[in-house]
Amino acid sequence: MSDSISRVVVITGGSRGIGRSIALKFSEENPKIVIIHYDEDESDSEKTLNELSLRGLKAVSYRIDVSFFDAMDKLFGNIISEFGRIDVLINNAGIIRDKLLMLLSEEDWDRVLRVNLQGVFNCTKAAIRSMIRQKKGHIVNISSVVGQIGNIGQANYCASKAGIMGFTKSIAREVAGRGINVNAVAPGFIDTGMTAALPEKVREKFRQQIPKGRFGRPEDIAEAVYWLCSDAAGYITGQIIHVNGGLYM
Ligand code: NAP
Numbered sequence: 283m284s285d286s287i288s289r290v291v292v293i294t295g296g297s298r299g300i301g302r303s304i305a306l307k308f309s310e311e312n313p314k315i316v317i318i319h320y321d322e323d324e325s326d327s328e329k330t331l332n333e334l335s336l337r338g339l340k341a342v343s344y345r346i347d348v349s350f351f352d353a354m355d356k357l358f359g360n361i362i363s364e365f366g367r368i369d370v371l372i373n374n375a376g377i378i379r380d381k382l383l384m385l386l387s388e389e390d391w392d393r394v395l396r397v398n399l400q401g402v403f404n405c406t407k408a409a410i411r412s413m414i415r416q417k418k419g420h421i422v423n424i425s426s427v428v429g430q431i432g433n434i435g436q437a438n439y440c441a442s443k444a445g446i447m448g449f450t451k452s453i454a455r456e457v458a459g460r461g462i463n464v465n466a467v468a469p470g471f472i473d474t475g476m477t478a479a480l481p482e483k484v485r486e487k488f489r490q491q492i493p494k495g496r497f498g499r500p501e502d503i504a505e506a507v508y509w510l511c512s513d514a515a516g517y518i519t520g521q522i523i524h525v526n527g528g529l530y531m
Pocket residue numbers: 294295296297298299300301318319320321322326346347348349374375376377397424425426427468469470471472473474475476477
């Protein structure tokens with residue numbers, strides 16, 4: 283990519299799973315990468331940083347909860363001071379706390395909405411000032427197929443992921459004239475830590491519903507995200523790109 287040398291790329295939830303794969307995909311263009319994660323066990327983020335540094339990249343990781351507005355505002359201020367700009371923001375951090383509605387506590391509702399949806403608001407608001415100044419930027423929010431079609435036992439998660447879709451379209455309209463593209467990628471069933479814990483019976487039931495006959499790989503999502511942040515996708519904004527092996531059409 284001609285204008286992508288040393289872009290500053292911030293990836294929330296970049297320590298493992300889909301976020302790590304996105305970081306490794308971006309590493310092909312030699313950017314500066316900032317990873318945000320939350321677990322106090324730093325082994326996953328260290329593994330990602332090691333892989334990036336083996337590729338000769340400047341990458342840093344911050345352990346911080348995306349759901350706290352003031353903390354994210356301060357962090358992004360520091361990132362802009364240190365790196366001078368933010369070119370790409372990938373809002374990927376997400377959690378599940380699955381329960382049927384009758385068993386779903388207010389705490390489980392709040393926590394999932396705060397991390398998955400408020401986290402996207404916090405990071406976008408904090409990063410966009412740099413993009414507006416630059417008159418250029420890309421934001422990709424990671425939603426989910428279940429934000430579109432719903433899922434039993436995931437009312438909190440589905441609401442957060444549907445919220446991301448509405449947020450994406452609204453912000454895309456607000457900043458399209460300022461050279462900033464805002465899109466969402468909605469993965470189907472992807473093989474990561476988030477889905478590994480499901481019983482094999484449940485996994486098999488999902489697999490049978492996927493026309494491509496297999497679960498997605500984190501790399502399948504990373505390819506779509508990277509392309510959306512390229513000049514080739516410059517006329518695409520406010521879209522929800524489904525990457526799901528045909529699970530939802
Ligand atoms: P994952 O393997 O569980 O990784 C989640 C990432 O989010 C980790 O890096 C984690 O950091 C970070 N994170 C969690 N809570 C955070 C917080 N409060 N503040 C900052 N970072 C936090 O999940 P994944 O499967 O890669 O999913 C990535 C995204 O894709 C999520 O938004 C998920 O909802 C979405 N998605 C996944 C699937 C799927 O089938 N896997 C399908 C559709 C959508 P730590 O490691 O430090 O906790």
